[in-house]
Amino acid sequence: MSETLLIAVPSKGRLQENADRFFARAGLAVKRSRGARDYRGVIDGVPGVEVLFLSASEITREIGVGAVHLGITGEDLVREVIPDADKAVALVTPLGFGGANVVVAVPQMWIDVRTMADLDDVAQGFHARHGRRLRVATKYVNLTRAFFAEHAVGDYLIVESLGATEGTPASGAADLIVDITTTGATLAANALKILDDGVILKSEANLVASLKAAWNGRQRRALKSLLDRIAAEERARTIREVRAVVPGDARKIAEGVIGRFGCEAPYGVEKSGPLVLHCPVGAIHPLAEYLREQGAHTVGVTQAEYVFQARNPLYDKVMQRLEG
Ligand SMILES: Nc1ncnc2c1ncn2[C@@H]1O[C@H](COP(=O)(O)OP(=O)(O)OP(=O)(O)O)[C@@H](O)[C@H]1O
Ligand SMILES: O=P(O)(O)OC[C@H]1O[C@H](OP(=O)(O)OP(=O)(O)O)[C@H](O)[C@@H]1O
Ligand SMILES: [Mg+2]
Structure with a gap:
């Protein structure tokens, strides 16, 4: 290579x-x-x-x-x-x-079948009643096998489907399906419903x-260089930079908000301030309220374009897996 x-x-x-x-x-x-x-x-x-x-x-x-x-x-x-x-x-x-879920879906007409356990009941009596096994259409053959085994459903046959999987129950090519869904529109259009415990994977x-x-040295350096930018963008996207001047000891206030709101003070805090914090997006409004309660006159919030940190959690994760 x-x-x-x-x-x-x-x-x-x-x-x-x-x-x-x-x-x-x-x-x-x-x-x-x-x-x-x-x-x-x-x-x-x-x-x-x-x-x-x-x-x-x-x-x-x-x-x-x-x-x-x-x-x-x-x-x-x-x-x-x-x-x-x-x-x-x-x-x-x-x-x-x-984003999409891999799901087990059956005809809406099967009103008594709501769970994998119900499906197992159907599967067990199926051969005796119909002279053949229950057929599952899917391109997710391995995920289906593993999930059905986990739920102790054994008596079924996989029909490999490479397209229009949702149509197979209506056409008679299969009895139920395992497929991916996002909005659910295709399932609904084909009168199929997801089993209550039928979400195999949220993808x-x-x-x-x-x-x-x-992975040689040069390739690892290239990885680091890519992940450096990706991690910096991810960090910038998931936090906001918050600035405020508070009366009294800013270090005390900083300590409080770090624990309470999950913030960091990436540039340190001097006793006389100002406070510069990196905080999770979801904590911004309660934090702004809190800082004003502590006497801040103005709380400024901005989104950074990139936040480069000394440690890169993404690169570290790959290296740990390669070496571990
Ligand atoms: N509603 C959706 N339906 C199918 N795939 C989706 C959906 N939403 C997200 N995805 C993701 O996109 C992937 C499939 O992408 P796509 O169908 O564009 O390519 P592909 O199936 O690899 O193409 P091909 O089958 O031609 O090789 C899925 O495996 C899934 O991770
Ligand atoms: O829940 P929904 O939002 O309706 O989306 C699900 C549908 O989208 C995908 O098909 P796609 O359009 O990729 O066609 P394909 O089967 O040719 O891949 C997938 O295979 C489902 O059929
Ligand atoms: Mg597709």
Whole structure:
């Protein structure tokens, strides 16, 4: 393999646009090389990185065998496609898009079937009544097998489906399905309902690192350089910078709000202030209220573009998994 770090990025489908936006947010300009090799690209200003444009399912396979170092793909695909995924990959960070649940859904007409236990009852009597086993249409064969085994449902047959899975109960090709859903519109249009305990996985797009790939020093440095920008953007997005001047000892107030609101004082606090805090987005309003109760005249809140920290939790996570 070459010396470069290979990162696989969705080239089409519903993850592509969001993946482009994710890189842009982190200040990473992904450039497609022109000409015959335009399924490859580079990232401006980050040497030693090569980008591959693939479909989400191809990305997942490549990560699983260690043919690429990093990729963006759905957790559903990771768990379905990669054997022993927990050992083969590190989920570096969830990306906040591509959200979808993998679910067990049955015809709405099956009014007595609400849970996996009910489904087991149906499965057990099914062969005697119909002369064949219950059929489950899905492309998530491995997730289905594992989930049904967990619920001790054994008497069924998987019908592999590569598209229009939701239509198979109506067409008679299957009795129920396991598929991915976001809005539920496709299930509803096909008169299917999700079992009460039938959510197999809540998935979203992740930045995923392969633990099977060869990671030499140059590739690790390139990873650090990428994750440095990604972590700084993530930190900036999830906190707000809060400024205030309080009467009295600012260090005491800082101590209080750090415990109470989950804030940090990243630049330290002098006795005479001012307070500069990094606080979780959800804590901003109660914090602003509190600081005014403590005598602050004005509380300013801004969103940083990047917050670079000495330790990079994303890089550390990958290194721990590689070395552990
Ligand atoms: N409503 C949804 N339906 C399907 N996939 C979704 C949905 N929402 C998010 N996703 C994510 O997108 C992934 C699939 O993306 P997409 O269908 O665009 O590519 P793909 O299935 O890999 O393409 P192909 O099958 O052509 O190789 C899913 O595995 C899932 O992680
Ligand atoms: O719950 P909903 O919001 O209705 O979304 C779910 C549907 O979207 C996906 O199909 P997609 O459009 O990707 O077509 P595909 O089956 O060809 O991948 C998925 O396979 C479901 O059929
Ligand atoms: Mg699809």
